């Protein structure tokens with residue numbers, strides 16, 4: 001195990017954090033194809049991690065390093081020691097390559113203290129950080145004392161970025177992928193990069209951490225057993241309403257992301273499509289003006305309009321699911337009234353669903369059976 005007293009002469013202190021961090025963060029709970037072995041953070045002696053090991057030093061270091069029967073072997077690349085193998089073997093260039101990884105690293109939504117220790121260690125230890133906006137992420141990396149070089153990986157260059165990242169990994173250099181805030185790939189660039197790395201047979205290591213959707217949901221108080229994360233709705237109202245219609249029967253809480261300049265329009269559309277449901281508005285989460293407000297959807301627009309501050313910042317909108325709160329009896333009662341008033345079946349079912357929050361499809365089926 002690295003950091004044992006026997007290894008001390010080989011292991012300097014200068015770059016201890018950087019080396020040990022990637023080892024710790026590379027830990028996995030299982031042996032993977034390449035037999036990179038889990039190494040828990042507490043198994044690594046941070047103070048005795050290896051000094052600067054360059055790509056070219058790797059083989060030399062391997063010659064010195066004792067290969068032990070169980071943890072026998074550490075692979076080192078430009079990005080540091082990144083994995084252990086379960087059998088005695090000398091370090092080779094190919095092993096270096098096998099153990100480099102793409103780390104998917106969530107970053108804070110607003111409160112810097114939300115960066116996990118593991119994320120911090122990875123960002124400090126990898127040689128490359130692929131960032132959605134390198135200027136935006138610069139201060140964070142600087143504050144951490146990260147010496148990684150950055151490469152841009154945004155919406156408009158994701159394919160090229162993916163190719164560059166695959167090259168880095170093939171050269172044995174690990175890459176941390178970050179977005180401006182939250183988890184990469186969640187309504188953010190990243191999915192294509194991850195797909196390309198996986199396609200190329202590379203190792204992808206996800207780190208848990210900040211995500212606006214789960215952060216908001218955890219404090220929503222919505223009782224739905226399930227949730228559907230939708231992310232951003234279409235910007236144009238017609239398309240947005242169409243998208244919402246398609247969701248109207250789903251028996252799960254619906255989670256949307258929204259920008260401040262569209263929040264009123266979106267809430268207006270939510271109200272017109274879903275009618276009587278509960279809306280929870282999560283705004284500026286983890287920041288100074290964090291707000292989490294729950295209210296009946298029909299009242300939401302007025303509530304937002306009542307104070308312009310309520311329309312500022314970043315939003316997660318969470319809606320209770322179909323049938324989540326209106327019992328089918330109420331849906332049936334309203335449906336019967338509307339049918340008795342002469343409304344066509346489809347329209348009556350839609351309106352009754354909208355008014356009561358009951359399932360549109362269930363009400364439509366009921367309407368058909370009532371008609372006979």
Ligand code: SAM
Nearest residue numbers: 109182183186188211212257258284285314315
């Ligand atoms: N990848 C991020 C994540 O894991 O949550 C989401 C990135 S997406 C481009 C940005 C959107 O996430 C914002 O428009 C907003 O809807 C939501 N969001 C991000 N930070 C937020 C915060 N602090 N409070 C509320 N919503 C937030």
